[in-house]
Amino acid sequence: MTTRTAPPPAGLPGSVRQRAAIAARTLRTDRWWFAPLITVIGLVAWVTYATVRVFMHDRYWVGDYHYLTPFYSPCVTERCLPEAAHFGRVLPGWWIIPDAALTLPFLLLFRLTCYYYRKAYYRSFWLSPPACAVPDAHKRYTGETRFPLLGQNLHRYAFYAAAIISAINTWDAILAFHSPEGFGFGLGNVILVGNVLMLWAYTLSCHSCRHVTGGRLKHFSRHPVRYRLWTFVSKLNVRHMQLAWITLGTLALTDFYIMAVASGWISDLRFIN
Amino acid sequence: MGNQDAPVKTGTTRHFRIWRGDESGGELVDYQVEVNEGEVVLDVIHRLQATQAPDLACRWNCKAGKCGSCSMEINGMPRLGCMTRMSTFDDNETVTITPLRTFPIIRDLVTDVSFNYEKARETPAFAPPPDLAPGEYRMQQVDVERSQEFRKCIECFLCQNTCHVIRDHEENKPAFSGPRFFIRAAELDMHPLDTRNDRKEYAQASQGLGYCNITKCCTEVCPEGIKITDNAIIPMKERVVDRRYDPLVWLGSKIFRRGQREAEQTARESAPVGTAHSHAGASHEPGAEAEAERGVHWGRQVPQPQAPAVDSRGRLPISEFTFDRPAAPSPFGEDVTFPMPPKDLNYAHPEQKD
Numbered sequence: 009m010t011t012r013t014a015p016p017p018a019g020l021p022g023s024v025r026q027r028a029a030i031a032a033r034t035l036r037t038d039r040w041w042f043a044p045l046i047t048v049i050g051l052v053a054w055v056t057y058a059t060v061r062v063f064m065h066d067r068y069w070v071g072d073y074h075y076l077t078p079f080y081s082p083c084v085t086e087r088c089l090p091e092a093a094h095f096g097r098v099l100p101g102w103w104i105i106p107d108a109a110l111t112l113p114f115l116l117l118f119r120l121t122c123y124y125y126r127k128a129y130y131r132s133f134w135l136s137p138p139a140c141a142v143p144d145a146h147k148r149y150t151g152e153t154r155f156p157l158l159g160q161n162l163h164r165y166a167f168y169a170a171a172i173i174s175a176i177n178t179w180d181a182i183l184a185f186h187s188p189e190g191f192g193f194g195l196g197n198v199i200l201v202g203n204v205l206m207l208w209a210y211t212l213s214c215h216s217c218r219h220v221t222g223g224r225l226k227h228f229s230r231h232p233v234r235y236r237l238w239t240f241v242s243k244l245n246v247r248h249m250q251l252a253w254i255t256l257g258t259l260a261l262t263d264f265y266i267m268a269v270a271s272g273w274i275s276d277l278r279f280i281n
Numbered sequence: 282m283g284n285q286d287a288p289v290k291t292g293t294t295r296h297f298r299i300w301r302g303d304e305s306g307g308e309l310v311d312y313q314v315e316v317n318e319g320e321v322v323l324d325v326i327h328r329l330q331a332t333q334a335p336d337l338a339c340r341w342n343c344k345a346g347k348c349g350s351c352s353m354e355i356n357g358m359p360r361l362g363c364m365t366r367m368s369t370f371d372d373n374e375t376v377t378i379t380p381l382r383t384f385p386i387i388r389d390l391v392t393d394v395s396f397n398y399e400k401a402r403e404t405p406a407f408a409p410p411p412d413l414a415p416g417e418y419r420m421q422q423v424d425v426e427r428s429q430e431f432r433k434c435i436e437c438f439l440c441q442n443t444c445h446v447i448r449d450h451e452e453n454k455p456a457f458s459g460p461r462f463f464i465r466a467a468e469l470d471m472h473p474l475d476t477r478n479d480r481k482e483y484a485q486a487s488q489g490l491g492y493c494n495i496t497k498c499c500t501e502v503c504p505e506g507i508k509i510t511d512n513a514i515i516p517m518k519e520r521v522v523d524r525r526y527d528p529l530v531w532l533g534s535k536i537f538r539r540g541q542r543e544a545e546q547t548a549r550e551s552a553p554v555g556t557a558h559s560h561a562g563a564s565h566e567p568g569a570e571a572e573a574e575r576g577v578h579w580g581r582q583v584p585q586p587q588a589p590a591v592d593s594r595g596r597l598p599i600s601e602f603t604f605d606r607p608a609a610p611s612p613f614g615e616d617v618t619f620p621m622p623p624k625d626l627n628y629a630h631p632e633q634k635d
Contacts, residue, residue: 025385025393026304027451035377036357123495123515130494137445140498141357141382149450151492158491161526164519168529215511219519220529227473229421245511 033143040139044132051129054256061263062106067270068092068263074186075196075276077266078203078259081180083107094183095176111176114169121163123215124249167216174211177204187281195277199265203258210251213244292317293372297325299337300379303388309377310334316367322378323351323362326390338389346504349437353390354379359439359502381442396447397438400458403487404465408477424473430512431468433505434461440499440509446492457489460499460509466490467513470520481520490517587614 034040061079068080069092076083076092083093087101099109106112119125130136135145152160181200186192211217222238225231244251268274295316298309312333314325323341330337342348344363351362356370356377370376384392440460441447447454458466466488470480484490495518499509507513523530611617 025387027382027384028300028302028380028386028392029306030300030309030379030382034357035354035379037374037377038356038358126494127496130496136494137449137496137498140443140501141354141359141448144445144449146449149446149453149492151446151489151494153489153491157494161518161522164522164526215515216519216522219516219523223516224520224523226471226475228423228427229473235423 034141036139036141040142044135044138047128047132050253050256051132054260057260061267062108062112063103065103065107067267068107070196070266070269070276072188073192073194073196073269073276074184075200075266075269076180076184077263078177078180078207079112079263080107082111082176084110094179111169111173114166115173117162118166118170118211119252121160121166122248122252123163124252126160128252163214164216164220167211167214167220170211170214171217174204174207177207180204187278189281192281193279195279196265196269199258199262203255203262206251206255206258209244210248210255212241213248213251215245215248217241218245292320295325295367295370295372296375297329298375298377299326299329299334299390301334301337301389302386304386307386307389309379318368320367321363322353322355322360322365322367322376325367325376326362326378338387338391340391347435349435349504352381352437352439352442354381354442359443361437361439361504364504381438383442383444383448384438394438394441396454397436397441397459397461400462400488401465404458404462405469405477405480405483407469407472407475409474410476413474418474420473427471428468430507431464433507434464435505436461437504439502439504443498443502444493445496445498446489446494453489453492457492458487460493460514462488463490463493463517464507464509464513467517470517481517481524484517485521490514490521493518587616590615 058079061077065087068077068083069075069089071089071091074091076094080088080092082095083089084095084097085099085101085105085107086097088097088107090097099105131138136149137144152158181197181204184197184200187194218238218241221241222228222231222234225234225238228235228238269276292315294313297312297314299312301307301310312329314329314333316325321344323339323344326337326339326341330339339351339353339362341351341362343350346361346364349361352359353362354360355362355365357379359381362378367376378390380386380390381392381394384394384396387393438461444459446457447459463484466480466484469475469477470484493514495510495514497510499514500507500511503509
């Protein structure tokens with residue numbers, strides 16, 4: 009049964025067994041290119057919108073209701089309207105500096121090093137690989153073993169920063185329960201609170217968070233409280249991808265709504281005052 | 282099955298393309314095969330062997346998705362032949378079946394998966410505290426559940442096959458163990474009783490954990506539904522980060538002396554090796570060891586067994602497929618048979634005259 013002909017068996021000198029010579033690079037017949045394609049479209053569209061908005065330096069604050077868009081939170085440059093700058097105006101007002109220059113880099117880092125987004129952009133932008141069992145587009149591959157991709161390990165720092173920034177966004181959402189008469193509540197508040205809740209869900213569902221709450225333990229049974237926390241984060245973590253996209257949506261929606269109200273395109277639907 | 286003179290055929294005839302060949306080359310061969318309701322791809326291959334292609338080579342065993350033998354690529358996707366229902370394809374769809382691409386071909390659909398066994402052998406084994414007697418430790422269910430997920434692995438090696446790190450880059454094979462062994466490393470590192478605390482460093486330095494760019498294809502193809510990336514690879518990456526990159530963990534370990542406590546505990550647990558518990562049996566009687574050794578004549582010459590036959594890398598070959606003789610070699614030596622003759626033992630009864 010096992011008789012072989014010409015090539016010597018593996019393991020003997022001079023023999024390296026060869027892979028099957030299959031001509032087609034991939035034999036997948038489904039639409040494997042669809043997921044990377046919509047990822048590219050979605051991310052490019054969002055990044056374009058966000059870039060335009062961040063450098064617009066305008067229409068980020070609704071004075072009557074104290075709505076502040078998350079793209080300008082906290083507003084820290086000298087360009088900021090004084091009432092919108094809850095944490096002081098410490099940076100110069102050059103147009104190249106985003107008004108939320110103290111937070112946006114960390115949020116960008118958080119999303120860039122996020123384990124879900126890494127999958128998304130390695131597959132769709134870097135084509136490494138574009139889909140399972142489809143060959144990747146590179147001659148050499150070293151993964152995340154060397155600079156600059158070794159920097160993906162910064163995700164932990166970015167997570168700590170993102171948690172603080174989520175708290176700042178929460179504070180913004182609380183301050184927005186305001187009207188010229190005092191307390192107020194409108195559709196903008198629903199959108200702001202919804203956005204903050206989703207941001208918290210995304211931030212807490214992070215794989216780094218799952219690890220620091222309990223994932224690093226060897227003995228779950230010796231740490232029941234941390235085990236409960238880990239179980240909670242694990243449940244959220246299953247939805248990390250969905251939350252990543254939902255928060256992109258809620259961020260853009262919140263920002264667009266506040267831009268529309270601030271420019272007077274629409275007026276805020278008020279429930280109280 | 283495949284009975285050609287059956288009076289009524291209930292099935293339909295479908296078009297298949299199957300890769301036939303060996304190391305010297307091969308091609309996709311067209312077949313028209315009968316398919317009946319409820320069948321899986323492996324059934325079709327068996328019918329093909331019974332009717333048109335008796336020499337078609339295919340590895341299979343349980344037909345229940347539990348042995349992990351019939352890994353193949355069906356329409357380009359790594360899958361188990363026995364778990365791919367024919368009803369998932371359209372009636373007029375051509376089904377293309379090829380061997381696993383990542384591993385060397387032996388013949389037709391059979392590949393040489395020794396790469397995985399070599400990586401398995403390199404992975405450090407479970408290391409319980411050396412003085413722990415059977416039954417002394419009871420594992421809690423919450424601890425069991427965590428590693429139980431990884432124990433579901435049937436070693437079909439679909440994850441290893443689909444991982445682009447080695448699938449598309451053969452040169453990464455020496456440095457990269459693959460998803461199957463990352464779940465092994467994670468399982469042991471998360472085991473409450475495992476005393477090795479260098480598994481994270483090992484995973485990073487020797488298993489090539491950093492090569493993984495978490496594109497999750499291993500999770501996508503796992504027939505057991507193990508969340509390889511989320512529950513094993515990412516936690517292992519995070520554990521590596523703990524050791525090397527996290528400021529808060531570093532601060533916490535300085536303040537609470539956690540690292541030192543763990544080290545002390547490990548030292549305490551492993552300290553008894555070679556002292557109080559090193560004797561045979563469970564007695565603590567001081568004279569027992571000397572008594573037990575009285576009958577052993579350590580200086581007695583015994584014939585050295587002939588070393589087992591190894592391949593050019595100095596290792597036992599994985600299977601007869603990759604070796605120049607039938608059947609696996611004995612790890613004890615070619616000339617050793619059991620039970621061993623008494624003269625080949627260096628034990629003698631205390632009253633025995635040599």
